[in-house]
Amino acid sequence: MTDNAPPDRPGPGTAPAGRPPTFTSWLRGRSDGELAALLSARPDLARPVPADIGALAARATARNAVLRALEHLDSYSLQVLEAVVALGDDRLPAPVGAEPEALAAALRQDPGEAPLPRVLEELLGLALVWTDRGRLRPVQVLRELLPEPARLGPPARVLLAAMPHGAVRRLADDLSPDTAEASPVEAVAVLLADPCRVSELLGQTGPQARRLLEGMVWGPPRGTVSDARREVTTATAASPVEELLSRALLLPSGDDTLTLPREVALHLRGGPLFREVRTAPPPLEGTVRPEEAVTRAAAGQAFTVLRAVEELLEEWSREPAAVLRNGGLGVRDLRRAARAMDTDEDTAALIVETASAAGLLGTDDRVGGEWLPTRAYDLWREDPPERRWLRLASAWLESGRVASLGGSRDAGGRVRNLLGPGLERPAAPQARRDVLRALAAAEPGTAPRPESLSEYLAWCRPRRQSPVRAELVAAASAEAAVLGVTGLGALAGYVRPLLEGDEEGAARVLAAELPRPLDHVLVQGDMTAVAPGPLVADLARELALVADVESTGGATVYRFTEDSVRRALDAGRGIDDITDLLERHSLTPLPQALRYLVADVGRRHGRLRAGSASSYLRCDEPALLEELAGDRRTRDLGLVRLAPTVVAARVGRAVLVERLRQLGYHPVPEGGDGAMHLGRPEVRRADPPDAPPPPAREVRGEELALAAVRAVRAGDEAATAERRPVPLPEDGPPGSRAAAVLDVLSAAAREGRRVWIGYTDTDGRRVSRIIEPSQADGGFVTAYDTTRAAVHRFAVHRITSVADLGEDGGPEARPEAGGAR
Template sequence: MIDDAGPAAHQGAGRPPTYTSWLRERSDAELDALLAARPDLLTPVPADIAALAARAASRPSVVRVLDQLHLFELQVLEGVVALGDERSGRSPHGVAPSALATAMAAPTDRFAAALDRLRATALVWEEEGRLRPVTALRDILPRPAGLGPPLRVLLSGRPLSQLDRLAADLGLPTGYGEGDPADRLSAALCSPDRVDALLDDAGPDARSVLDRLVWGPPDGTVSQARPDADIASAASPVERLLARGLLYVTGEHTVTLPREIALRLRGGRLFREAAPHPPELDGPQRSPLTVTRAAAGQAFTVIRYVEELVEHWAEDPPSVLRSGGLGVRDLRRSARLLDTDDTTAAVVIEAAHTAGLIAATSEVDGEWLPTGHYDVWRVTEPARRWALLASAWLGSTRVASLAGSTDARGRSRNVLGEGLDRRPAPEVRRDVLGVLAEAPEGTAPTRDSIAARLAWRRPRRQGRGFDELLDSTLAEAALLGLTGRDALAPHTRALLDETADGQTVAEAADSATVRALAAELPEPVDHILIQGDLTAIAPGPLVPSLARELALAADVESTGGATVYRFGESSIRRALDAGHGAADLIGLLERHSKTPLPQALRYLIADVARRHGRLRVGTASSYLRCDEPALLDELLGDRRADDLVLVRLAPTVVASRTTRPVLLDRLTELGYHPVPEAADGTMQLSRPDARRAEEHAPDGGLDSPPVPGPRLRAAAVRALRAGDEAATAARTPVAAPPNGPSRPSTAATLTALNRAAAQGQRVWIGYLDPEGRASSHIVEPQRVDGGFLTAYDATRDAVRRFTVHRITGVASLERDGA
């Protein structure tokens, strides 16, 4: 019931309470709690309490909050719906809390907590101490607690002949002489003594029929049901029940057990077993230290995976498929690069994309490249890098574990493509990790015990899709380092707390998540150990500057607790191409190596540097220039270079018909190691261009609106109170001029506003915005000039300007005590 009456109606004495009036009586703290529990009520902010009540009682909003209730809260709510149904015809409406507690047969503290949650979410309201559900629940929960409709509902609408026949068989007056026959029959059949007598009279075989319906579902199927059966002619057990009003025909082959009869057969209990407590979590025991180290080690591995993958994509970016996403070949190539399986590579790629580290340059013929955000992420401390990846995954709708599976049409789901979005994924992830957080310390809950706890926590969100998300969450959480040996890591507990209000770890200057993980990660080192076999060992994560320089001069050979790099001709040449000289490279290695630089490595660097850049490629179509004519003689005599069509122009210059890029690449393949030359004859040495994609806004995350912050909720409560005051305040309209229109003239409006500004009075105004929407405001006029009213608007808690010709009415407000 929504109360949208005007101000006069609100002042009427003896008016029965309504859902709106109950909300109006809530304190500011209670309204704040309501808006925190149901953030959809703030989108947009309702104009007043009546608008808030209408939205809170609407079916979409009620369904949304129902999905947040755990099993026992849902059972208590079903009890309110079943026992407080106003269609039963009983007066007063609703159910007393004590009667509901008796029917629930649950611990007092758990029952009180569940009832407080239902009141706080405004699913249940009170009228004279009795609990009543919002009207929308009648349609959303048509069979509360497995019970059928009330007797009054089943009796209404039936022919008078059937009602009179049933009344006669029960020894009751017929016709309308003593009131409505349906009300009379309903009251009689609600009597426990009469029900017991009718059950005994129907016989034990009829009682067995009811036993199959008593705990639900209340509907049964019969081959043939006669709604006109009477006690004298009833033959079968079902007909005997129909004749005594203990069962009713609701379809051609369907009979239904009334709610009151079922409750009597249940002994007054609503549920066979109430579920006030969640199922226990059981599983193998794990050492907390082992869990922490395992999760931290995996977190470090994920950081390295992302950096290695994105750096490789910066040099050799994969293409975007026409249908969007990443091709299977590119996925497998990435998995080989990371030395892992396709599923792990898919999770890493999706995590990097969700965190904004990679993006497509174009949806058509584009490439997957790092974004500018990656450059910032790369120089951030490792613990914060992981926290950014994990928080992005936690709020993402993408489920990477589904990559490679097929959809309903038989099409394969690609990484970074369509088909991997699951809107409930963020909520399921929080629920799963929340359950892991509830496990006793040292316990790694089994998958079945987690599923049982989630079935209690989210009873309305079960099914095949939910099981799929549960499995993917457990797998991805382990891959990303949120869990270790199937138990929740301490840094993940901190992450859940910090991101509970919708904030990201990046917004927290002093992050508990970063502190917890940083204590377990190895400190970055600025030194390496170079060995005689032309390898270098990094005994831990390298500082970013050294890691970038070493990645130019050496290739990664193996990873793990320590990373092994190998020096070779191609890697040394790569460093020289980037602008390093031989002396610079040797000096870099000597500064950062804890072991002496092997002579073999010095010789390798010197030999590659000696041959590097002796040939220089320019544009003629292209030309070769070399200070050593003998080297050009060798090249001209090399049959492998016949395709370059080389022509000698001078002892130190050779021209070619191929373009400069082709000539550079071909001579590099032949082992001559040329470098490009500028127009002034200098060598052009530079690092490869850092190609970056534009950052794109992340896809929508949570299916439900984010929880508003305390300041926003406080402002919304103030606006609701002010809007409600504007809608319900008693006011005296400004009189229209004699023989004028019913609406006050502009002159009368200006006079009233100027008087209020001079006397410092508050007034009510009706206003039409430019879109034609009408609204009410309580304002304190400051001045009126140029066709505008400048006033403090109590409804919006701000100073505003109103166009005078859009003001539809002005009224003075009654002062307190006037």
């Protein structure tokens, strides 16, 4: 909680005197801190913020909301909850709710033995269970969500109520003729709730009937038999099934279905609800390696991913990939990306999707559409390697897209393209986090076997198990290995702080493992330069301009060629610039052959200048133009001598320049003013996706939860406050009702009183508000709204009713200035 948060206080009370407690009254009695914890644990309850406690209670017990909460329970928590549902069912003929001592006995644990108290606190905090006079009760919707808790059937009262009245009457007359209960259903239900009477009824059955019950006692509680609704009494029973039917130890639940009542099953189980209660997940078993080796291997893979992303986006900066009509990436471009990154297509697909999720890759605004690096890529490239990787890893963790689905077909038979629609799986982020948290729970350096990891995850999230979940878990494990999140099958050391939200700690650990950028290369006599590690950004860019990458791996090999040197000259570098660059950063002397190559290409570079006539050639050496005009290989260019130093051509300038370069000449383009046009290839970038401006101050989740609680409390006060309605004219001239409302609110403004109003908002919803009017005129009322903790203007024609507040209307609920506001 923050320093300026209001004091942790309970609600205005629980159930009114004389009324039985309800879930809403229990929720109203929770403290502000407990309600804030509930909204933090179940954030869907606060979207949008409920109007009052009643609305919060309705939302907390809604079917879908409870289903989402159940998905986060582990196996032990789910068993505890099932025990509360089984023992705390209000349809059992016993005091409503489950006693903590009985619950502990059913789970074979001591009431104070860990982790039972902790789990009960969690279930209370999630509002799946609530307390009623010291007993634990489940929320009502759990009856249908957990119809057979602990593999138990329904209570006898439910089964008896579904039977014909005459059949239940005969059972009551036969088994409990002297009962004082008002109805035969209650008579039989009370009978089955008495352990002594159940034991007596069991003693009247034969061995075969008892064996039949023993086969159903631990579930499933139903069996199939013909003519399940037959009429039979203890005197006419002629088979084991009829012996049980006549004594209500089995009851029909269908024409051919018999069900074991919950009370009978509990008696037969002798106390325990489950055959096995596992309070902790199964141990993760697998290969154990030194943690340092695991982190080193993962860091190596992380560095490989960084280099692959750079190579891909630099390639697409020069030759972008086309955007398909459905917004995806084509198979040919994926293959080209795999070749650029020197990897397989599956790995390339994951890297492409991760780069897109990190905001480094996007589409331009052209009609055709191309995939290009975004402007964020240029900033990302300047960051330290550990920061660059953390951005990729965080984007992968939060992304709902699964790259391995690319190339598969949807239900309509359409192919799912990479970067296109159809690859979204909302459960993917949670599956990734579950896998990483499971690996983090193992001993450092442990690479669990797949079956051991599956058992662990099944215990942690039993209600999430499905074929789709298994596919997401397998994909998460494979993707984590490719991205460097894991190494040798175990979690990398720098990922543990990342899972705890400590990015600074993760960056420190990773920085120590990544190779540091170098500012030198080794130039060799075979026209190559070897970079023994990653290069600093400036050197890497300049070297990529003057040489071509020949191979990558532990070291990168660059090769110098005529084309690569000409590329540097075209970008405006001179001969001296190139040789100075290599001399400064090479730990070995420059070979004479490389100096000759640079000097020779530089000498020929720019001797010819191409223009448009369609195009022309201009040269200060007439002999060179004479040589070109007489060369048989240039006949298709249509060269025509215009002057001793000028030759015109039929083809365009771009074609002329490219063809002469193929023939071993090195022309450069020339502008209309006669100046050479030198420059690097066009660097194109896509616009980043639109994003809302960052907030002026980061708001923490607990602050948002407390603000929501204050709004709910204020709304609840407006809905439950004691009030005295102010009579308003129902009939009269037009405007008389609005005038009466204005008179009442003007008087409240003069006297500084708070009033209650019923109001219809702009969405047509009828809401309650407690306001303190300050000004009323012109058809509007300006007032402080305690529900919103802000000043608001209310339209008078939307005010449906007005009431004075009672003496205990709750002025203490108004926040102090600077607090809630």
